[in-house]
Amino acid sequence: MKRLFIIGGLMIDPASGVMAPRDLRVDGGTIGAIAPAGTLNPAADAEVVAAQGCWVVPGLVDAHTHLRDPGFPHKETIASGLRAAAAGGFVAVAAMANTEPVNDCPEVTKYMLARAAEVKAAALIPVGAVTRGLKGQQAADYDALAAAGVRMFSDDGMPVDSADILTDALRAAKRLGLAVSLHEEDRVLAGGGAVNAGAVAQTLGVPGVPPAAESDRVRRDLELAMKAGAPMHIAHLSVRESIELVRAARRRGAAVTCEAAPHHFSLDASAVLEFGTDAKMNPPLRERADVEALRLALSDGTIDLIATDHAPHDPPSKGAAELAGCFAAERRRWPLGSAAARAFAAAANGVVGLQTALGLAMDLVHCGLIAPARLVELMAVNPARLLKIDGGRLSEGMRADITIIDPNLQWQVDPAKSMSLSRNTPFAGRMLKGRAVATIVGGELVYRLQSNEHPK
Ligand SMILES: [Zn+2]
CATH class of the missing domain: 3.20.20.140 (Metal-dependent hydrolases)
Known part of the structure; x- marks a missing residue:
């Protein structure tokens, strides 16, 4: 698994009381390092998620x-x-x-x-x-x-x-x-x-x-x-x-x-x-x-x-x-x-x-x-x-389950673009502000918002 870097986001971790710009490095399935933003330098072959303007949360x-x-x-x-x-x-x-x-x-x-x-x-x-x-x-x-x-x-x-x-x-x-x-x-x-x-x-x-x-x-x-x-x-x-x-x-x-x-x-x-x-x-x-x-x-x-x-x-x-x-x-x-x-x-x-x-x-x-x-x-x-599961906080050595949220991204609910097989929603057409742009499960980037998914 490639090393993954999450760079420049605002980390919000209620468990440790941190709400500050942080870089995170994910090594394999776990969080390898959390450091002040601008201090972790991704290797050339690493996967990088640029999180400027985003929240990095458990x-x-x-x-x-x-x-x-x-x-x-x-x-x-x-x-x-x-x-x-x-x-x-x-x-x-x-x-x-x-x-x-x-x-x-x-x-x-x-x-x-x-x-x-x-x-x-x-x-x-x-x-x-x-x-x-x-x-x-x-x-x-x-x-x-x-x-x-x-x-x-x-x-x-x-x-x-x-x-x-x-x-x-x-x-x-x-x-x-x-x-x-x-x-x-x-x-x-x-x-x-x-x-x-x-x-x-x-x-x-x-x-x-x-x-x-x-x-x-x-x-x-x-x-x-x-x-x-x-x-x-x-x-x-x-x-x-x-x-x-x-x-x-x-x-x-x-x-x-x-x-x-x-x-x-x-x-x-x-x-x-x-x-x-x-x-x-x-x-x-x-x-x-x-x-x-x-x-x-x-x-x-x-x-x-x-x-x-x-x-x-x-x-x-x-x-x-x-x-x-x-x-x-x-x-x-x-x-x-x-x-x-x-x-x-x-x-x-x-x-x-x-x-x-x-x-x-x-x-x-x-x-x-x-x-x-x-x-x-x-x-x-x-x-x-x-649910008594390991999670709900971000700290070094923990399993890397991380969500990256753009709090200001405006988007319209379109049931036709739903990844669920079903479309039954009373929010069709509604404008929402805030969306997950990346989801990391056990150190793997399992979802990343493509730029063509959210025409502003
Ligand atoms: Zn019920």
């Missing part, structure tokens, strides 16, 4: 990604998903267990790791199921999954309804030193709703999901975890009531961490009127007041990390044919007719997010809500800590 980690492999390779394969991740600046992504078959046994975990090893891109961190087949009935074999390489447990996509199974899982995970990530949803309260309960649900004539479908389950699980004396992680918080519950539980000593997804802190429910099922996810986009509460909670430390919840789907899964014309601006037909309303409710939940997450998170920096170092905590330090 590699970004996504604690919540859905790859569709095994099971749905037309939506995403492990290779396409990991390449999209690298292009979004991620050095590692936690792959959720809701594949087909479900990642509830070591064979599936091993398959995922073997496929990931074949591709030069982001690393795959397997997430094992809490219950077999995500059915909520029988516990998975946590020890066997951990031994196979699983770094977190989650039934994401599904809540764990059984208090007993969840309590046992929280205790087992604590014993193994791993986290449990919880999809918080009371399905009785959610009632098969398709968008947030409120004005948009009424306009479209589709059933709504009340905020309590999330916050009631958050309340229950916080109590369970405190009784079990175990930590818990809450996936994709979406409503202000949940944020308040987390704050209150922490005051009582709960070991709770939580995440927010870029779509939830960037869009409110009205995006559904424009983007249709490309803005349909679970939990749904909420009210403007929820968006503001999430942004504040990201800045004040209540929310620990940003996670994409990247959820690729093909047009048929999103009801594209049945809903054609229903959301185009010139042909609005609301409320939806009964067939269209059924198609909307039946459409798959989720949006792609690996390549837009950083640009959307950078908006928090550009609008003055968070400092650059806080962004690095939210997208690198804290997700690495949650």
Whole structure:
């Protein structure tokens, strides 16, 4: 492997408190030297990344990604998903267990790791199921999954309804030193709703999901975890009531961490009127007041990390044919007719997010809500800590997982250029400011932005 030099960038490393111009030298898979900018001289045959005007940060980690492999390779394969991740600046992504078959046994975990090893891109961190087949009935074999390489447990996509199974899982995970990530949803309260309960649900004539479908389950699980004396992680918080519950539980000593997804802190429910099922996810986009509460909670430390919840789907899964014309601006037909309303409710939940997450998170920096170092905590330090992986800091001798970000690069989201196999995004056409220009995984330059990819 050639020696790699990253020259002249602004290194931002919250773990060491450094925010200063630095040159870095990567020797093989590790960081060989970090020195004041202008002091490391690359050899003639070395690979050089000129990082002037850029941030050099610990590699970004996504604690919540859905790859569709095994099971749905037309939506995403492990290779396409990991390449999209690298292009979004991620050095590692936690792959959720809701594949087909479900990642509830070591064979599936091993398959995922073997496929990931074949591709030069982001690393795959397997997430094992809490219950077999995500059915909520029988516990998975946590020890066997951990031994196979699983770094977190989650039934994401599904809540764990059984208090007993969840309590046992929280205790087992604590014993193994791993986290449990919880999809918080009371399905009785959610009632098969398709968008947030409120004005948009009424306009479209589709059933709504009340905020309590999330916050009631958050309340229950916080109590369970405190009784079990175990930590818990809450996936994709979406409503202000949940944020308040987390704050209150922490005051009582709960070991709770939580995440927010870029779509939830960037869009409110009205995006559904424009983007249709490309803005349909679970939990749904909420009210403007929820968006503001999430942004504040990201800045004040209540929310620990940003996670994409990247959820690729093909047009048929999103009801594209049945809903054609229903959301185009010139042909609005609301409320939806009964067939269209059924198609909307039946459409798959989720949006792609690996390549837009950083640009959307950078908006928090550009609008003055968070400092650059806080962004690095939210997208690198804290997700690495949650997944118990080596990472989240830059120091000599460490594995070279590094992301280089141009904070001022303006670019437009074009789903056609997505490296994911899927295009379901409510950010098509949006201008973003800030983008990963290079991603280094284990010392290898696995992504570099080509100049023709971002016409300004
Ligand atoms: Zn979920």
